[in-house]
Amino acid sequence: MAVNTIRPRVWVDGDLAILKMLITHPMETGRRKNKKTGKKIPAHYIQSLIVEHNDKVVLDGMLGPAVSKNPFMQCKFKGAKAGDKVTIKWADNKGESDSKEVKIS
Amino acid sequence: MKRRTLLKSSLTAGVAGIAAGAGLLTPQVVMAAWPKSAFKSKTIDNAVKNLLGSSGLATSGDITIKAPPIAENGAVVNIAVTSKLKNVSSISILVEKNAQPLTSSFNLSSVTEPFVKTRVKIAKTSRVLAVVKSGGKLYSASREVKVTIGGCGG
Numbered sequence: 271m272a273v274n275t276i277r278p279r280v281w282v283d284g285d286l287a288i289l290k291m292l293i294t295h296p297m298e299t300g301r302r303k304n305k306k307t308g309k310k311i312p313a314h315y316i317q318s319l320i321v322e323h324n325d326k327v328v329l330d331g332m333l334g335p336a337v338s339k340n341p342f343m344q345c346k347f348k349g350a351k352a353g354d355k356v357t358i359k360w361a362d363n364k365g366e367s368d369s370k371e372v373k374i375s
Numbered sequence: 376m377k378r379r380t381l382l383k384s385s386l387t388a389g390v391a392g393i394a395a396g397a398g399l400l401t402p403q404v405v406m407a408a409w410p411k412s413a414f415k416s417k418t419i420d421n422a423v424k425n426l427l428g429s430s431g432l433a434t435s436g437d438i439t440i441k442a443p444p445i446a447e448n449g450a451v452v453n454i455a456v457t458s459k460l461k462n463v464s465s466i467s468i469l470v471e472k473n474a475q476p477l478t479s480s481f482n483l484s485s486v487t488e489p490f491v492k493t494r495v496k497i498a499k500t501s502r503v504l505a506v507v508k509s510g511g512k513l514y515s516a517s518r519e520v521k522v523t524i525g526g527c528g529g
Contacts (some may be wrong), residue, residue, distance in 0.1 A: 335414075
């Protein structure tokens, strides 16, 4: 997991924290064919995307292969202030996963 | 003495580092059961039933779907769902004409705003449906997105 796959940005606007993130992931549906070999490209997609604010889950996302490649996600939650910890975790159908911790700016 | 404390602290840090490393190596089971049957369902009714236990959807004007009326590239379509309903516990996004309509579903906590924005693939011109669970009941809204190049082609 040397490569950083999660690029989050989180800030406070009034009483809401706004989180935007981009995740680097192929999100292969398993339906696409390799144009050269004609073989199907195996499905490879994120199934679980979890956002935690100070270790409490604020968003528990279940994704399918129909989410676009390099998923973008935005959500908003209350009760956050600058300096709080936000953790983002994902796991895919091949058992790969990554997580990232950021401080709210 | 100073040197000794330094050694000691670096040693503990090293052990913590190894422990963290081991944590990363073991496959993390962060997900609850992924609702496979819902994602594999071929119709909206079945997908909603398998995901949320009921397919009784009440159309609601309190749900707004923000999506482009025409998507030039069906592989990346921005969809934002906002709801004015109270006590929203989940938001799901479905695309009617996709082979497997369910794209994603988000469970929200009590402090999370009933809002989510993401990008989905849309195979061909289709209705996009947002299903919102509020106070144990299911509400939905839909919007048509025209697609000029499909997002699930081979």
